[in-house]
Amino acid sequence: MRAAVVRAPGTPPEHAEHPDPAAGPGRTLVRVTAAPIVPLDLLCASGTSYFGAPAVPYVPGVQGVGVVEESGRLPAGTRVWFATSAGMAPGDGSLAQRCAVDDEDLVPLTAGLPDAAVAAIGLSGVAAWMCLTWRGRLQPEETVVVLGAGGAVGQAAVGAARVPGAGRVVAVCRSTTARERARDAGADAVVPLTGDADGLAAALAQACPRGAHLVVDPVFGVAATTASRVLAPGGRLVNLGGASGDEAVFSSAVLRGRSAEVLGYTNNALTPRQRRDALGAVLTAAAAGRVAVAHETVPLADVAGAWARQAAGDAGVRLVVVP
Numbered sequence: 001m002r003a004a005v006v007r008a009p010g011t012p013p014e015h016a017e018h019p020d021p022a023a024g025p026g027r028t029l030v031r032v033t034a035a036p037i038v039p040l041d042l043l044c045a046s047g048t049s050y051f052g053a054p055a056v057p058y059v060p061g062v063q064g065v066g067v068v069e070e071s072g073r074l075p076a077g078t079r080v081w082f083a084t085s086a087g088m089a090p091g092d093g094s095l096a097q098r099c100a101v102d103d104e105d106l107v108p109l110t111a112g113l114p115d116a117a118v119a120a121i122g123l124s125g126v127a128a129w130m131c132l133t134w135r136g137r138l139q140p141e142e143t144v145v146v147l148g149a150g151g152a153v154g155q156a157a158v159g160a161a162r163v164p165g166a167g168r169v170v171a172v173c174r175s176t177t178a179r180e181r182a183r184d185a186g187a188d189a190v191v192p193l194t195g196d197a198d199g200l201a202a203a204l205a206q207a208c209p210r211g212a213h214l215v216v217d218p219v220f221g222v223a224a225t226t227a228s229r230v231l232a233p234g235g236r237l238v239n240l241g242g243a244s245g246d247e248a249v250f251s252s253a254v255l256r257g258r259s260a261e262v263l264g265y266t267n268n269a270l271t272p273r274q275r276r277d278a279l280g281a282v283l284t285a286a287a288a289g290r291v292a293v294a295h296e297t298v299p300l301a302d303v304a305g306a307w308a309r310q311a312a313g314d315a316g317v318r319l320v321v322v323p
Contacts, residue, residue: 150178
């Protein structure tokens with residue numbers, strides 16, 4: 001079969017022939033129809049993640065959408081979303097024509113969305129939903145601040161926040177195009193992310209008259225420091241990434257005085273059932289037009305170029321590979 005193949009850690013994948021996967025006990029063979037390139041794919045392939053260097057050669061891709069070809073669990077022809085541990089454990093992932101998937105990592109799809117749209121939402125939508133609900137404990141009429149709201153997680157969080165009943169959603173974005181995506185996602189207010197913490201804090205305070213009850217934070221750094229200053233009493237900041245840096249500064253007086261919480265989140269902590277339920281919830285919202293992630297499809301033959309765009313931060317939207 002044709003696949004994206006990483007030959008050595010730290011090198012981009014090449015479009016090449018690769019051995020066909022096979023179904024087996026507890027494993028389903030899926031014909032891949034859409035697979036996104038996400039930051040986790042690049043991190044795993046770099047060999048510098050906490051998972052260690054990947055066993056090479058291997059096919060990257062930690063998630064995808066496809067159709068069951070052979071399975072002991074689901075009928076052939078079943079449309080599914082799936083997750084893999086490619087780059088985190090030995091084995092191949094979704095950036096190929098076919099993928100063998102653990103049965104527990106399959107989620108049958110019923111929502112009437114195109115495969116590329118489902119792939120673009122995928123684990124980003126799961127993370128957004130669980131940060132809002134499971135970790136963030138969002139309550140009706142609360143104000144939600146989404147940092148990095150132009151990214152995939154951010155777009156999903158802005159849209160999904162309405163489902164549990166957020167009263168106001170404020171987006172924080174750096175670029176003009178990111179701010180446009182946040183508006184399209186349904187933000188009530190969009191605050192430009194600047195390097196001036198005091199200016200950003202003032203703009204956030206104006207955009208959140210009642211304070212921020214919940215901050216969804218995939219960026220950390222100065223943005224998280226600033227958002228913590230406008231937390232409402234009992235406010236929660238849920239961090240799920242460090243796109244703007246690995247360190248942030250929080251005031252002890254603010255956290256104590258407002259009984260605020262700073263919480264960590266990772267999709268890797270979810271059980272398969274939690275992940276399945278979260279994906280179902282966010283895809284249901286997407287089918288109703290409430291959640292979307294801007295994306296672009298690219299053919300598998302162009303995977304090296306798409307990978308380079310993702311690595312350089314030039315993609316602008318979620319890149320979805322279509323075999």
